[in-house]
Amino acid sequence: DIQMTQSPSSVSASVGDRVTITCRASQGISSWLAWYQQKPGKVPKLLIYAASGLQSGVPSRFSGRGSGTDFTLTISSLQPEDSATYYCQQANTFPYTFGQGTKLEIK
Amino acid sequence: QVQLVQSGAEVKKPGASVKVSCLASGYTFTSYYIHWVRQAPGQGLEWMGVINPSGSTTTYAQKFQDRVTMTRDTSTSTIYMELNSLRSEDTAVYYCARLLGGTTVAFDIWGQGTLVTVSS
Numbered sequence: 001d002i003q004m005t006q007s008p009s010s011v012s013a014s015v016g017d018r019v020t021i022t023c024r025a026s027q028g029i030s031s032w033l034a035w036y037q038q039k040p041g042k043v044p045k046l047l048i049y050a051a052s053g054l055q056s057g058v059p060s061r062f063s064g065r066g067s068g069t070d071f072t073l074t075i076s077s078l079q080p081e082d083s084a085t086y087y088c089q090q091a092n093t094f095p096y097t098f099g100q101g102t103k104l105e106i107k
Numbered sequence: 108q109v110q111l112v113q114s115g116a117e118v119k120k121p122g123a124s125v126k127v128s129c130l131a132s133g134y135t136f137t138s139y140y141i142h143w144v145r146q147a148p149g150q151g152l153e154w155m156g157v158i159n160p161s162g163s164t165t166t167y168a169q170k171f172q173d174r175v176t177m178t179r180d181t182s183t184s185t186i187y188m189e190l191n192s193l194r195s196e197d198t199a200v201y202y203c204a205r206l207l208g209g210t211t212v213a214f215d216i217w218g219q220g221t222l223v224t225v226s227s
Contacts, residue, residue, distance in 0.1 A: 044204075050213070
C-alpha cells in the first residue's frame with residue numbers, strides 16, 4: 001500500500017498568514033492527489049484534485065502543487081473559516097489511501 | 108441537485124452484520140463509481156472499497172476483503188455496503204462518496220455519513 005505522510009500534524013496560525021501543508025507519498029503517484037477539508041462533525045469537502053486543480057466553488061486562496069511523491073497545499077491568506085483538519089489522498093493505486101490529517105487552528 | 112443520502116445510525120452487537128445504504132440522485136447513477144470511506148471517532152479517513160454501479164464490479168481494501176460486500180440496485184439508484192463479523196473497532200462513521208473521474212479522480216460528492224456503533 002502507498003503510505004501518505006502529512007506534516008505538520010497540527011499548525012496554529014493567525015488570520016492573514018500563509019500556511020503550507022506537506023504530503024509525501026511512499027512511492028510515486030504522478031499527480032493523482034486530492035486535498036480535502038473537514039470541519040468537526042461535517043463531511044469532508046474536496047478542495048484540490050489532480051494535485052493542483054481547484055474544485056469549483058473553493059476560494060482561490062487555496063492552491064496545490066507537486067507531482068511524484070511530494071505535494072503541498074497552501075492557503076495564501078488564512079481566514080477564520082479555514083479552521084479545520086486537512087487530508088491528502090492518493091488516487092493512483094488501490095487501496096486509495098489518506099494522510100493522517102493536519103489540524104489547522106486559528107490563533 | 109446532486110446528492111448521496113445514507114441510511115440512519117445503527118447500533119450492533121459484536122459479531123453481527125450491518126448494511127448501510129447510499130441513495131444517489133441528481134445524476135446518471137451508472138456513470139460514476141461509488142467508494143466507501145470510514146472514520147473512527149477522533150481518527151482519520153480510511154478507504155474501504157469501491158463499486159462500479161454500471162457493471163457491479165468491486166475492489167475492496169485487503170483489510171476488509173473477507174468481511175465487506177458492496178452491491179447496487181440500479182432500479183432504485185442505491186448502493187449498499189454490508190460489513191460482517193462486527194467488532195468494537197468497527198465503530199465509525201461510514202461515508203459513501205462519488206468519484207469524479209477523467210483527469211479529476213477525487214471524491215466530489217459525499218453522503219452525510221452513517222454512524223455505526225458496535226457495542227455489547
